[in-house]
Amino acid sequence: QVQLVESGGGLVQPGGSLRLSCAASGNIFNIYNMDWYRQAPGKQRELVASLTNSGSTNYADSVKGRFTISRDNAKNTVYLQMNSLKPEDTAVYYCNLDLESGENYFRRYRSTYWGQGTQVTVSS
Numbered sequence: 001q002v003q004l005v006e007s008g009g010g011l012v013q014p015g016g017s018l019r020l021s022c023a024a025s026g027n028i029f030n031i032y033n034m035d036w037y038r039q040a041p042g043k044q045r046e047l048v049a050s051l052t053n054s055g056s057t058n059y060a061d062s063v064k065g066r067f068t069i070s071r072d073n074a075k076n077t078v079y080l081q082m083n084s085l086k087p088e089d090t091a092v093y094y095c096n097l098d099l100e101s102g103e104n105y106f107r108r109y110r111s112t113y114w115g116q117g118t119q120v121t122v123s124s
Contacts, residue, residue, distance in 0.1 A: 002026035002101050002113050009093060009118030016122070017083045022095030022115050024076040029108050033098040034071055034078040038091035038120075045094070049080060062088070085122045092117040 008020040024031065032053050039045040049069040050058040057069055068081040078095055095115040102108035 002028065002099070002111075004095055004097060004113050004115040006093070006095055006115040006118040009120045011121045011123065012085055013124050014086060014122055016085050017081070018085065018120060020080040020082070020093055020095075020118060020120075022078045022097070024097055024099065024113070027101050027103070028076055029100045029102070029105060031071075031073070031076060031097055031099040032110070034069070035096040035098075036069060036078070036080045037094045037096060038089075039094070040088075040091040043091075048093070051078065082120070085120075087122045090120060090122050092119050 003025050004022055006020065006022045008018060010018060012018055034051045036048045037045050038048050046060065048060050048063055049067055051069045051071055059067060066084045069078065071078045094117045096112055098112045100108045100110045
C-alpha cells in the first residue's frame with residue numbers, strides 16, 4: 001500500500017523560506033509526475049508546481065521565480081523550496097504523485113496518490 005507523508009510546513013514571516021517534503025513509501029516501481037497543489041480557505045485547490053520523470057517543470061505564474069520543485073528518486077521524495085514567501089501563499093499544500101506500484105513487477109498498476117496536506121502560514 002502506497003503512503004505519502006508530507007512535512008516542512010509552518011509559520012513564516014513574509015520574505016521567509018520553507019521547504020516542503022513529500023516522501024512516498026510502499027512497493028513502488030516507478031514515479032511519473034510529481035505535483036504540488038495548494039488550497040487556501042474558501043478557494044479551489046490549485047496546481048502550484050509540476051515535475052515529470054524526464055525533468056520538465058511547470059509553475060503557476062504566481063510562484064514563478066520563487067518556488068522550485070525537485071525530486072530525489074532514490075528516496076521517492078519530492079520537494080518544494082519556497083522562497084520570498086508572501087501572505088497570499090498561505091494555504092494547505094498537498095503533494096500528488098502519479099506512480100506505479102503493486103504486489104510485484106508483473107502485478108503493478110498506475111494510479112495517483114495524495115499527501116495528507118501541510119499548513120503553510122505566511123504572516124508577520
